[in-house]
Amino acid sequence: MPHVQGDRGDTEERPTVRIRDTRKLLTTAAVIMSGFLICTSFITTLLIPQDEFKAGGQANGRALAYLAHHYLGSVFGSVYDAATIGILWFAGASAMAGLLNLMPRYLPRYGMAPHWARAVRPMVLVFTLIGFLVTWIFDADVDAQGGAYAPGCWSS
Template sequence: YGRALSYLAHTMLGGIFGTVYDVSTILILWFAGASAMAGLLNIVPRYLPRYGMAPDWARATRPLVLVFTGICAIVTIAFEADVASQGGAYATGVLALMASAAVAVTISEWRKRHKAWLGFAIVTLIFIYTIIVGIIEQPSGIKIASLFILGIVLASFVSRALRSTEVRIDKIELDDTAQKWIDELNEEGELRIVTNRREGGDVAEYRFKEHEKRVDNHIPSSDQILFYEVEPGDSSEFKGKLIIRGVDVEGYKILRTQAPAVPNAIAGFLLYLRDKTGKIPHVYFGWSEGNPLIYLARYILFGEGDTAPVTREILRQAEDDPEMRPNVHVGG
C-alpha cells in the first residue's frame, strides 16, 4: 500500500509533493527503527551480560549497533523491503514490549499499595487485548517474532554455557574474623582449604570431615585447615561479590559465604588468597556421586554440580601458568 500511495502522490499531485511524501515516509520508518534500536541498546547491555546471556562485549554500545544493523539488513533483504510484510512482526513486538512494561508497573504499584495500580491494570489488559487481536488478524507477526525469541533464547543459553567457566567474582570482602584466621594460616605454613557442603553445621560434622580429608589427602595433623562453605544464591545473577565471614564451631574454623555459583566462588577465593599471601593455596574436595551430565546441567542452570572438576577448569582458564595455579586435591 505504501508504494501505491507514493505512486499516486507522484502521478496525481506532482513530483514535489510526491518527493515530500517519500521523504516523510522514510523519516517515519527511520524514527520507528531508531526507537526500537534505542530500546534494545538500553535493555541488552544492562541485563543480558549481567545474567551471562550475552558475551561481555555486549556491554559496549558500538558493537551492538553493528550487530543490530546487520540483523535489520538481513530481515530487510529476506522480506524484500516490503513494509507490509514486516509490519505484523513489528507491531507484535512493540505491543509486547509495552504490555510487559505495563505489567511491571502494575506489579510495582500493587506492591507499594498505591491505588493507581488498578488504573495500570486496566491499561495492561487493553494492551494484552490489542496483542491478541493483532495476532488473530496478522498471525505472521507472532510467527516471525517467535523465531527471533527462539534465536535469542538459544543464543543466551549457549552464551551462559560458554561463559560458565569464568571466575565471575567482582570483589571479595572478609570480616575481621575471617581475615584473622587467614593471616594466622599464612604465618603457620601452607594454605589448606577444605570445602564443605554444610548439612547439620554441628561439631560432629566438622570432626568427621576433617578426619576424612586428612586421611584421604594425607594432610599432616600438624597442619591447620580452614573449612570453606559456599551457599548457592540467586543463580540468575552471573557475577557477584563475595562477603566471607568467619564462624567458630567449637574450635573448628569455617569461612562461609553466598554466591551465584559454587565452583566460581571457590576458584575466585583461591586466586584471591594466592594474590594476597603470595603462596599457592591447596583446596580439598570429595568426589560426587551421580551422572556427570546431570551435574553439568545443574551447574549451568543452578550454579552447583560436580564442584571439583569445574573449579579446576575455572582455575586452568584463569591462570595459564601451572606453577602459579592453586592446587586442587580430590580424594575419597
C-alpha cells in the first residue's frame, strides 16, 4: 500500500486518490482470495474421498497437496510441497519481524520496560526456541498446535 501513488492534487493531509486506489487494491485482493478459497473448497470436496479428510487420512490438513501428488504426479507434488514450505517460512519470518517490532514498543504500556527486549538477536533466539518448544510439546501435530493457538477451536 505504501507504493500506491495519488494524483498531483493529493496532499499529505488529504490523499483522496491514494485512499481510493488503495481501497481498490485491497478489494481486488480480497475478491481474488475469496474466489480461490471458494474454488479450492469446492474442488477438494468433489475430488477427494471423504475418508481421506479424517484424522490419519492423506488429505487431512493438506488437501491441495494431496491433489497435487495424486493428479499431477510426485514431481509436481514435491515442488508444490517445497513451495508451500517456502511460503510458510516467509510467513514465519514476517511474523518474527512483527514480534520484534511490537515487543519493545508495547511492553512498557504494561509496566514492563526490560532492556533485553531491545536486543534483537537474543529475542530471535527466544522466539525460535518457543516455536520449537511448542512443536515438541504437541509432537508436531498441526491440529493440536492449532488448538493451542486458537483455544476456541478445540475438537473432541
